[in-house]
Amino acid sequence: MQRVNVVPEQLSFSPVVQGYWRLNDWNMQAQDILRFVEQGLELGITTTDHADVYGAFTEEGLFGQAMKLAPGLRDKIEIVSKCGILFPCEMQPDVQVVHYNNDRDYIIAAAERSLRELHTEYLDVLLIHRPDPLMDADAVAEAFSRLKQSGKVKHFGVSNFSAAKFALLQSRLDFPLVTNQLEISAIHTEYLFDGNLDYLQQQSVKPMAWSCLGGGGVFHDFQYKALRECAEAIGEQHNASLDQVLMAFVLALPSCPIPIIGSGNIERVRQQAAAVDIKLSRQQWFSLLEAARGYTVP
Amino acid sequence: MQRVNVVPEQLSFSPVVQGYWRLNDWNMQAQDILRFVEQGLELGITTTDHADVYGAFTEEGLFGQAMKLAPGLRDKIEIVSKCGILFPCEMQPDVQVVHYNNDRDYIIAAAERSLRELHTEYLDVLLIHRPDPLMDADAVAEAFSRLKQSGKVKHFGVSNFSAAKFALLQSRLDFPLVTNQLEISAIHTEYLFDGNLDYLQQQSVKPMAWSCLGGGGVFHDFQYKALRECAEAIGEQHNASLDQVLMAFVLALPSCPIPIIGSGNIERVRQQAAAVDIKLSRQQWFSLLEAARGYTVP
Amino acid sequence: MQRVNVVPEQLSFSPVVQGYWRLNDWNMQAQDILRFVEQGLELGITTTDHADVYGAFTEEGLFGQAMKLAPGLRDKIEIVSKCGILFPCEMQPDVQVVHYNNDRDYIIAAAERSLRELHTEYLDVLLIHRPDPLMDADAVAEAFSRLKQSGKVKHFGVSNFSAAKFALLQSRLDFPLVTNQLEISAIHTEYLFDGNLDYLQQQSVKPMAWSCLGGGGVFHDFQYKALRECAEAIGEQHNASLDQVLMAFVLALPSCPIPIIGSGNIERVRQQAAAVDIKLSRQQWFSLLEAARGYTVP
Numbered sequence: 001m002q003r004v005n006v007v008p009e010q011l012s013f014s015p016v017v018q019g020y021w022r023l024n025d026w027n028m029q030a031q032d033i034l035r036f037v038e039q040g041l042e043l044g045i046t047t048t049d050h051a052d053v054y055g056a057f058t059e060e061g062l063f064g065q066a067m068k069l070a071p072g073l074r075d076k077i078e079i080v081s082k083c084g085i086l087f088p089c090e091m092q093p094d095v096q097v098v099h100y101n102n103d104r105d106y107i108i109a110a111a112e113r114s115l116r117e118l119h120t121e122y123l124d125v126l127l128i129h130r131p132d133p134l135m136d137a138d139a140v141a142e143a144f145s146r147l148k149q150s151g152k153v154k155h156f157g158v159s160n161f162s163a164a165k166f167a168l169l170q171s172r173l174d175f176p177l178v179t180n181q182l183e184i185s186a187i188h189t190e191y192l193f194d195g196n197l198d199y200l201q202q203q204s205v206k207p208m209a210w211s212c213l214g215g216g217g218v219f220h221d222f223q224y225k226a227l228r229e230c231a232e233a234i235g236e237q238h239n240a241s242l243d244q245v246l247m248a249f250v251l252a253l254p255s256c257p258i259p260i261i262g263s264g265n266i267e268r269v270r271q272q273a274a275a276v277d278i279k280l281s282r283q284q285w286f287s288l289l290e291a292a293r294g295y296t297v298p
Numbered sequence: 299m300q301r302v303n304v305v306p307e308q309l310s311f312s313p314v315v316q317g318y319w320r321l322n323d324w325n326m327q328a329q330d331i332l333r334f335v336e337q338g339l340e341l342g343i344t345t346t347d348h349a350d351v352y353g354a355f356t357e358e359g360l361f362g363q364a365m366k367l368a369p370g371l372r373d374k375i376e377i378v379s380k381c382g383i384l385f386p387c388e389m390q391p392d393v394q395v396v397h398y399n400n401d402r403d404y405i406i407a408a409a410e411r412s413l414r415e416l417h418t419e420y421l422d423v424l425l426i427h428r429p430d431p432l433m434d435a436d437a438v439a440e441a442f443s444r445l446k447q448s449g450k451v452k453h454f455g456v457s458n459f460s461a462a463k464f465a466l467l468q469s470r471l472d473f474p475l476v477t478n479q480l481e482i483s484a485i486h487t488e489y490l491f492d493g494n495l496d497y498l499q500q501q502s503v504k505p506m507a508w509s510c511l512g513g514g515g516v517f518h519d520f521q522y523k524a525l526r527e528c529a530e531a532i533g534e535q536h537n538a539s540l541d542q543v544l545m546a547f548v549l550a551l552p553s554c555p556i557p558i559i560g561s562g563n564i565e566r567v568r569q570q571a572a573a574v575d576i577k578l579s580r581q582q583w584f585s586l587l588e589a590a591r592g593y594t595v596p
Numbered sequence: 597m598q599r600v601n602v603v604p605e606q607l608s609f610s611p612v613v614q615g616y617w618r619l620n621d622w623n624m625q626a627q628d629i630l631r632f633v634e635q636g637l638e639l640g641i642t643t644t645d646h647a648d649v650y651g652a653f654t655e656e657g658l659f660g661q662a663m664k665l666a667p668g669l670r671d672k673i674e675i676v677s678k679c680g681i682l683f684p685c686e687m688q689p690d691v692q693v694v695h696y697n698n699d700r701d702y703i704i705a706a707a708e709r710s711l712r713e714l715h716t717e718y719l720d721v722l723l724i725h726r727p728d729p730l731m732d733a734d735a736v737a738e739a740f741s742r743l744k745q746s747g748k749v750k751h752f753g754v755s756n757f758s759a760a761k762f763a764l765l766q767s768r769l770d771f772p773l774v775t776n777q778l779e780i781s782a783i784h785t786e787y788l789f790d791g792n793l794d795y796l797q798q799q800s801v802k803p804m805a806w807s808c809l810g811g812g813g814v815f816h817d818f819q820y821k822a823l824r825e826c827a828e829a830i831g832e833q834h835n836a837s838l839d840q841v842l843m844a845f846v847l848a849l850p851s852c853p854i855p856i857i858g859s860g861n862i863e864r865v866r867q868q869a870a871a872v873d874i875k876l877s878r879q880q881w882f883s884l885l886e887a888a889r890g891y892t893v894p
Contacts, residue, residue, distance in 0.1 A: 087892075098892040099882035130894065133788040134881060136850040137797060160894075163462065164759065164791025168798040192431040195462025201435060202466040254434040285432060286397035296385075296396040298428065298458075461760065490729040493760025499733060500764040552732040583730060584695035594683075594694040596726065596756075 001044040001276055004258055006178050006206055011124065011155055013047040013078060015276045016247075017208060018269065019260040020048060023062055024055035026264035030065035034073070037066060039266045041076060043273050049181075049208070049260050050118070051082035051129055052110055057091035060117035067119040074120055080208070081118070082129040082159055082181075083110035100132035107143035111153055126153045127181055131165045141172035148175070157181070159208075163199035170203075182207050184257055186227060186249045186292040187214040201255040209257035212250045213243060230291035234284045240275070243268070247275035249288050299342040299574055302556055304504055305476050309422065309453055311345040311376060313574045314545075315506060316567065317558040318346060321360055322353035324562035328363035332371070335364060337564045339374060341571050347479075347506070347558050348416070349380035349427055350408055355389035358415035365417040372418055378506070379416070380427035380457055380479075381408035398430035405441035409451055424451045425479055429463045439470035446473070455479070457506075461497035468501075480505050482555055484525060484547045484590040485512040499553040507555035510548045511541060528589035532582045538573070541566065545573035547586050597640040597872055600854055602774050602802055607720065607751055609643040609674060611872045612843075613804060614865065615856040616644060619658055620651035622860035626661035630669070633662060635862045637672060639869050645777075645804070645856050646714070647678035647725055648706055653687035656713035663715040670716055676804070677714070678725040678755055678777075679706035696728035703739035707749055722749045723777055727761045737768035744771070753777070755804075759795035778803050780853055782823055782845045782888040783810040797851040805853035808846045809839060826887035830880045836871070839864065843871035845884050 003012040018040050028036065037048070050060050060081065067073060084107070087098040111126055126147065128140065147153040156173075158166060159181035170177050180200060182191050188211065191197050200207050218224045218231075219242065231245040238245070250257050261272045280288075290296050301310040316338050326334065335346070348358050358379065365371060382405070385396040409424055424445065426438065445451040454471075456464060457479035468475050478498055480489050486509065489495050498505050516522045516529075517540065529543040536543070548555050559570050578586075588594050599608040614636050624632065633644070646656050656677065663669060680703070683694040707722055722743065724736065743749040752769075754762060755777035766773050776796060778787050784807065787793050796803050814820045814827075815838065827841040834841070846853050857868045876884075886892050 095879070097879045097883045097886065099878050100893065101878050131789075133785070133793075133885070134848060134850060134878060162789075162791055162794070164794040164798075168794045171798045189431070193429075193460075195460055197431075198460070198462040198466040202462075202469045252432060254432060254437075282397050282399050282401075282432060283393070283395045287395045289431070290395065297398065487729070491727075491758075493758055495729075496758070496760040496764045500760075500767045550730065552730060580695050580697050580699075580730060581691070581693045585693045587729075588693065595696065 001273065004206060004256070007155060007176070011078070011178060013258055014045045015258065016045055016273045017047040017049050017080070017258055017260045018045050019210070019262045020050050020059055020063055021054050021262055022264065023059045028062075028264070030062075030069055033063060033066035034069050036264065036266060037073065037077070040269065043270055045261075045269070045273060046076060047078040047080065047258075049080045050114070051085075052114055052117075053082070053085040053087070053129065056089040060114055064117050064119040078124040079118060079120060080125040080127065081111075081114045081123050082127040083107060083114070084129040084132060100130055100134065102128055102132045102135045102140055104139040104143045107140065108146060111143075111147050115152060122151060123153045125155045125157055125178060127157045127159045127179070128161070128169075129159050131158075131161050135165070135169075137169050137172045140169060144173060163196050166199065166205075177205065179205060179258075180207050181210055181260075182257075183211045184209040184250050184253070185212050185214040186231075186246055186288050187218060187224065189289065189292065192253070197253065197255040207255055207257045209250050209259045211262070212259045213246050213262075218242070218246065224292075226294070227288065227291040230287055234280070234288065237284075238278050240278055241271055243272050244275040244278055245280075245288070247272050248278040248280050249285060251276060251278075252280050252285050299571065302504060302554070304556075305453060305474070309376070309476060311556055312343045313556065314343055314571045315345040315347050315378070315556055315558045316343050317508070317560045318348050318357055318361055319352050319560055320562065321357045326360075326562070328360075328367055331361060331364035332367050334562065334564060335371065335375070338567065341568055343559075343567070343571060344374060345376040345378065345556075347378045348412070349383070350412055350415075351380070351383040351385070351427065354387035358412055362415045362417040376422040377416060377418060378423040378425065379409075379412045379421050380425040381405060381412070382427040382430060398428055398432065400426055400430045400433045400438055402437040402441045405438065406444060409441075409445050413450060420449060421451045423453045423455055423476060425455045425457045425477070426459070426467070427457050429456075429459050433463070433467075435467050435470045438467060442471060461494050464497065475503065477503060477556075478505050479508055479558075480555075481509045482507040482548050482551070483510050483512040484529075484544055484586050485516060485522065487587065487590065490551070495551065495553040505553055505555045507548050507557045509560070510557045511544050511560075516540070516544065522590075524592070525586065525589040528585055532578070532586065535582075536576050538576055539569055541570050542573040542576055543578075543586070545570050546576040546578050547583060549574060549576075550578050550583050597869065600802060600852070603751060603772070607674070607774060609854055610641045611854065612641055612869045613643040613645050613676070613854055613856045614641050615806070615858045616646050616655055616659055617650050617858055618860065619655045624658075624860070626658075626665055629659060629662035630665050632860065632862060633669065633673070636865065639866055641857075641865070641869060642672060643674040643676065643854075645676045646710070647681070648710055648713075649678070649681040649683070649725065652685035656710055660713045660715040674720040675714060675716060676721040676723065677707075677710045677719050678723040679703060679710070680725040680728060696726055696730065698724055698728045698731045698736055700735040700739045703736065704742060707743050711748060718747060719749045721751045721753055721774060723753045723755045723775070724757070724765070725755050727754075727757050731761070731765075733765050733768045736765060740769060759792050762795065773801065775801060775854075776803050777806055777856075778853075779807045780805040780846050780849070781808050781810040782827075782842055782884050783814060783820065785885065785888065788849070793849065793851040803851055803853045805846050805855045807858070808855045809842050809858075814838070814842065820888075822890070823884065823887040826883055830876070830884065833880075834874050836874055837867055839868050840871040840874055841876075841884070843868050844874040844876050845881060847872060847874075848876050848881050
């Protein structure tokens with residue numbers, strides 16, 4: 001698989017990213033996780049996606065146990081993590097309300113906690129997890145600058161941001177935000193039409209795409225019957241699975257989204273990763289869009 | 299009628315444009331079309347609007363038959379055409395799905411087909427017909443540059459684009475997009491409020507306006523009764539028809555839209571074109587908006 | 597109270613602004629108004645907000661009667677006023693339709709009328725009251741430039757504008773627009789999410805905020821029960837009133853809105869102004885947002 005240039009000469013990602021959102025549900029011990037990471041590497045998947053908040057603030061720690069077992073692993077992978085969401089859970093006994101925190105010192109402390117949990121000395125990329133109406137762009141910029149200067153974080157980005165909020169934060173930085181991690185799928189096409197992906201294409205910023213399969217619903221919910229049937233028919237033409245067709249839908253976008261694979265099953269990961277070789281025709285792509293939305297383009 | 303400066307010292311349009319969207323429904327032979335064009339010229343209407351897709355990919359050919367009859371005609375008119383929409387029809391036997399294509403080679407081939415169909419050696423303006431979620435701005439820019447260098451197309455623009463998508467494409471070009479052809483009428487006022495016309499005014503780009511009369515509905519549908527009555531009352535004050543008042547509503551906008559007239563009846567064309575001399579007062583304009591929307595401005 | 601820097605070294609406002617929208621309902625004579633202004637000054641409130649249209653074009657005149665009584669008052673206050681709205685009322689016998697006028701000469705005449713009514717030789721700030729689909733940015737820019745050159749108006753801004761319309765008008769000016777007066781409250785959070793406040797933060801333009809308490813409804817309407825109860829519980833923690841908590845919600849925003857107080861009761865003004873000292877925690881702020889919207893942030 002050909003790697004994706006995220007920052008020219010500074011940062012590249014594998015063409016799909018392994019997500020660890022649901023790591024806690026996979027019933028894996030540290031040894032199992034390590035083996036899963038290594039199997040991914042054999043497939044060419046080097047980039048891993050985390051967040052402090054995943055697994056109710058326990059996912060990074062779990063992954064870190066695997067990192068501890070293989071000191072040489074760090075140089076073979078890229079680690080993306082996120083901060084800023086807080087919600088009531090065991091690890092956050094003082095939190096009563098779902099909320100965001102993107103204060104300068106909070107971001108720095110959150111990044112440092114991620115380093116400890118993940119047993120690493122640096123993050124490749126740190127993202128602000130959610131657009132925060134209380135985000136003071138200068139405060140975030142100062143946190144980012146300090147983390148960069150200290151070498152604790154190499155690059156920075158955002159997640160679920162609008163173009164306006166991306167532009168705001170970028171305006172305060174003297175280095176480029178490297179990604180905006182967005183929900184993009186055949187059943188979540190909002191960003192294809194509201195200017196967000198246009199803006200990223202204009203800035204040559206490559207989005208990461210989460211939930212490319214649209215959550216499990218596409219596979220069995222009645223409301224997605226038309227999309228499912230359309231994707232299956234297209235799959236037959238490419239000798240491809242439903243997963244692969246849905247991934248290929250996202251990969252076809254000219255903003256070049258980098259899909260995050262959420263599965264912990266290496267066979268499913270292998271299958272989804274293989275979608276990078278599927279080139280949907282324009283007619284196939286638009287027939288998926290039509291099946292998903294229920295109407296043709298004008 | 300005073301001509302409209304579209305690109306200073308390079309391109310001007312007549313203040314209204316003759317649209318040939320429905321040419322196929324007018325039951326005209328080449329000789330009739332030629333006569334219709336010439337009658338338009340007598341009114342000062344020199345700019346003609348086409349698209350490859352009009353008449354299910356036959357409109358340009360029909361118009362071209364008229365062009366063939368009068369070799370001197372080409373220098374007296376401006377030809378605007380569009381490409382990028384494909385849909386199942388006799389002329390496109392391989393198309394099963396309504397879709398867009400704005401690949402580099404497709405655009406070039408489409409423009410060349412338009413030249414052949416229209417019996418002309420150049421288009422004054424070529425527009426991307428619809429905002430395409432698969433539009434690779436670099437690919438479009440390369441197609442435009444090649445068509446410009448070869449002299450086959452003088453100027454370029456878009457149609458139905460958002461401000462974000464316009465800005466994306468413009469960012470890849472070293473010459474300005476000259477227009478964005480948008481649906482604008484008293485019953486389609488969305489672009490007046492969503493920033494699209496603000497953006498065009500800021501960039502000094504003059505929109506072309508399609509469906510300024512809002513489709514035939516305004517003339518008889520019950521739901522437009524209030525607008526119709528309001529427009530008729532205003533018409534009495536200006537000694538103007540309902541058509542003219544609706545055209546004047548669009549012509550009053552500060553982004554200076556250039557209306558496209560859709561009629562193939564020269565008397566109706568004459569009437570609508572005369573709307574350029576009607577200056578609605580602000581009270582008249584806002585009373586039309588209020589009648590169309592059912593509520594006053596705040 | 598620490599003053600707010602609106603234009604560095606040129607213009608500062610008190611951290612809350614006294615609004616005179618409803619001056620006509622307060623049953624005050626000139627002497628009462630003067631006393632009310634002076635009581636505000638004792639609280640540190642120097643900035644006053646007006647509009648030609650308030651009180652059906654009579655508010656400025658009423659306020660001006662108080663100005664006449666105290667010739668030294670002008671130097672102690674800032675006067676913000678607005679123009680552009682017209683509606684049928686006794687003072688506008690020729691107006692039949694609610695509409696806007698932002699023609700060059702109209703703006704100049706409106707500003708001059710405000711000067712006469714307010715008994716002052718200059719406005720500190722003049723705002724275009726509403727985004728006007730007929731706004732010709734060049735015409736507004738010329739009006740602003742003339743008013744600035746003549747010394748009649750020191751600074752200019754807008755009210756209720758989208759980011760796109762703000763950018764349009766700014767593009768025609770060689771001096772910065774100093775504010776955008778927007779409706780912002782716990783029950784009107786649209787601008788927190790649509791990019792408008794992001795844009796203003798990016799441009800370092802401080803919004804003024806109107807209707808921060810969300811109209812009287814929050815205080816008794818059943819639909820705001822959850823917000824009211826949440827605000828009251830937070831109020832207990834700060835020893836603060838419902839008004840103060842709602843004001844603090846707006847003051848917490850990183851775009852630094854300057855709230856306009858609408859009350860003519862000096863005790864209520866004192867109470868609301870004291871909200872500038874209340875710092876809501878992030879958990880408190882997000883619990884208000886959640887109570888107002890009925891769902892948590894994602």
